[in-house]
Amino acid sequence: MIYMDNAATTLRKAPGVIEAVTAAMKTAGNAARGAHGPALEAAGIVYDAREKLAALLGCPRADHVIFTANATQALNTAIYGLLGPGDRAVTTDLEHNSVLRPLYALQDQGMALDILPADRQGRIRYEALEALLPGAKALVCTHASNLTGNLLDLARIAELAHRYGALLIVDAAQTAGSIPINMTELGVDLLCFSGHKGLLGPQGTGGLCIRPGVELRPLLRGGSGVRSHDRAQPPEYPTRLEAGTHNAHGLAGLGAAADWLLREGVEKLCAREQELTRRFYEGVLSIGGVTVYGDFSVWPRGSVVALNVGDLDSSAAADALYTDYGIAVRAGAHCAPRLHDALGTAERGAVRFSFSPFTTEEEIDAAAAAVRELAG
16 A cells, blocks of 8 residues: 555654553553652653654743644644634634634634635735724634645744734644644744644554643633642642643654754755655646645645546546555545645545655656556
């Protein structure tokens, strides 16, 4: 099998991840739920992962790295923790449903919402974004589209948001670990990430990095291991936003993945993925009947290429790629309905190829050859 669905989840993990998860399952108790050896082992695993994620993503305080089950929970924590009825938020057509659905729910409760449109190449106009920002409490946007791979200029967006007093919430599910991110240098206020994609860690891990000074209401309330007689959730970060038992086993794997990424260097891995993405793009661009979506005049970009073949439905094309060629891809709407509307692919969806630093040139060429045969 040739696996090219890394934007959904990376199948091959960073070296050391599996071993770290296995070791934790043998030794880790419940973090912050005791002073015995296994409990302290779990607490150390969580603390270590926090330190490494803060270093990797440029979060100035490790205690402001909040762990969640995935990027979806992180985005819900950020959006519901900051916004409510009477507020106004701005977002874009590029967003995943993990951003759109919480915002729609708040809109139904009385929050005002403005959505910046995208053009037929999935691009936004920064001048039009600026016009929406006066009076907004928050701007919520992706770093890179999970459908086209188009990358947004976060530094420019942060400057615009802060100029009008809005906080910037970023969905970095597609870029954390794949593209260098320093949230402090970029000016990001809240950065949401997924552990099982570019960070090359286990599923069931993710998190939220919070700029010091930003205050969020808890999404979940419950056991914390401290202040057990208080009626309210403890106010300190990270405990304020981490009710319940930590996924210490998964975080052991995420910490190992972050350690490997710090040693290898995200810049080097990013360059590798950019080369692979460009190779595949150039390999399919000239094939008759193939339509590629997105703006490939701007690099770097997310390491995805979405396309359609002739008049085939995207699901039929993806099924043929797996059944006849052993190539695993993602078809359909990719939880990005507004962007499909903008691209004109709402009815048929698109076939998305997505790569990791472990994808090989031979796999890239085989996939391009399969698309050529399918188009024929």
